[in-house]
Amino acid sequence: MKIVLAGTSHWHADMHLDAARDAGAEIIGVWDEDEAHAMGFAARNSLKAIAAFEDVLATPADLILLMGHPSNVPARARRMIEADIPLILEKPAATSTAPLIQLRDLAHRRKAFVGVPLPNRFGPAVTAFERLRREGRAGQVAHGHFRVVNGPPERYAADGVGWVVDPAIGGGGALRNLGIHGVDAALSLASGELHLKAVSMGNRIHRSPVEDYALLVLEDDAGAVFTVEAGYTFASMRPGGDFEWRIVGANATLIDRGDKATCATLDDAAVVDLPVELPATRYRLSMRDTFERLRRNAAPAISMDDYVAAMSLIDAAYQKAGR
Incomplete structure (x- = not known):
């Protein structure tokens, strides 16, 4: 499985990195809206940093794990769903429930794979x-x-x-x-x-x-x-x-x-x-x-x-x- 970790400044990023490695994934890139943070995370973990969000969407990923600020995550998740990319959506994915209902309905319409790590x-x-x-x-x-x-x-x-x-x-x-x-x-x-x-x-x-x-x-x-x-x-x-x-x-x-x-x-x-x-470390099981x-x-x-x-x-x- 090829996976991208998008949103390295989230406090669960290290847990998800550990989980992906434990599950045998090939981590083909990491990204964050703070490019310097993504580069530092990549350097510490011997990974490749992805500069732009558009490049995240263009990767040959089997799965993207999306983390980030609640004000930005819904729009990014929507683009991934519309691109038919399987998605793990980390919390909090929105400040309120309404944007999540919209994402849920979109996922239903497109029969998309959108998992939530609990x-x-x-x-x-x-x-x-x-x-x-x-x-x-x-x-x-x-x-x-x-x-x-x-x-x-x-x-x-x-x-x-x-x-x-x-x-x-x-x-x-x-x-x-x-x-x-x-x-x-x-x-x-x-x-x-x-x-x-x-x-x-x-x-x-x-x-x-x-x-x-x-x-x-x-x-x-x-x-x-x-x-x-x-x-x-x-x-x-x-x-x-x-x-x-x-x-x-x-x-x-x-x-x-x-x-x-x-x-x-x-x-x-x-x-x-x-x-x-x-x-x-239960993220490994998830x-x-x-x-x-x-x-x-x-x-x-x-x-x-x-x-x-x-x-x-x-x-x-x-x-x-x-x-």
């Missing part, structure tokens, strides 16, 4: 639960809890992307940026529609323009309850922060704490450790899955439909919280 879908608790469900052993979902609490928002300024905590650009705070992973997890497990029951947000610690902590309570049509916790309140800049994915079915409890994961099942009284991939689906001419595991659904629910949470 790599915790490939984490150990989720994949083990899906395996149990295929075997008929998971039981009805009862509840789930999804927590991503990272270090202070200053981390984004240090990475040169301070706009992440500007609500006029990033579209929100910890919920929009980090909580989308948990919202997507709840949507993927829900039976029927997912309803927003309660929301609480605050910024008591950092007093930034955006929330540094958010908690959502969600319930699906079958009565399963999901909670989503997101924050910038972990008292350290170390990768990983405070992470937990908990899925509970009638016969199974699965817990993923990032560096350790377990699965307990009632039918055989077993509690087993699951193979672990750290949250920061990239491998993307390549395999492209080879099979299959749809992406996580599509624009999923992205729009999560963004829309987050919109409703901000509205309910009066933000």
Whole structure:
């Protein structure tokens, strides 16, 4: 697979580079709207820098991974879709949901491959639960809890992307940026529609323009309850922060704490450790899955439909919280 990484100044660029290399891709070029940044990134990683966005579109890439500032990404994504180039669209791809709906509709019309990297879908608790469900052993979902609490928002300024905590650009705070992973997890497990029951947000610690902590309570049509916790309140800049994915079915409890994961099942009284991939390197799993689906001419595991659904629910949470 030949891949171009477009938008090297995004804070996930190194993670995607690692993922592409781990998946055996040939990285045929890197680009950024800041040409000097792209050249520096290329030099550090022994890659070729692409000078102009037009040249990105002209490459013989099997796949382009697009990252960047939310004000510019939608137009660039549109051009890639119209050029029939398979695309991974990194978040945040827009300040609001409306441009994403337009991209989703365009992707549908053109039958385009547009994947969205939400790599915790490939984490150990989720994949083990899906395996149990295929075997008929998971039981009805009862509840789930999804927590991503990272270090202070200053981390984004240090990475040169301070706009992440500007609500006029990033579209929100910890919920929009980090909580989308948990919202997507709840949507993927829900039976029927997912309803927003309660929301609480605050910024008591950092007093930034955006929330540094958010908690959502969600319930699906079958009565399963999901909670989503997101924050910038972990008292350290170390990768990983405070992470937990908990899925509970009638016969199974699965817990993923990032560096350790377990699965307990009632039918055989077993509690087993699951193979672990750290949250920061789960992009490897997402990239491998993307390549395999492209080879099979299959749809992406996580599509624009999923992205729009999560963004829309987050919109409703901000509205309910009066933000």
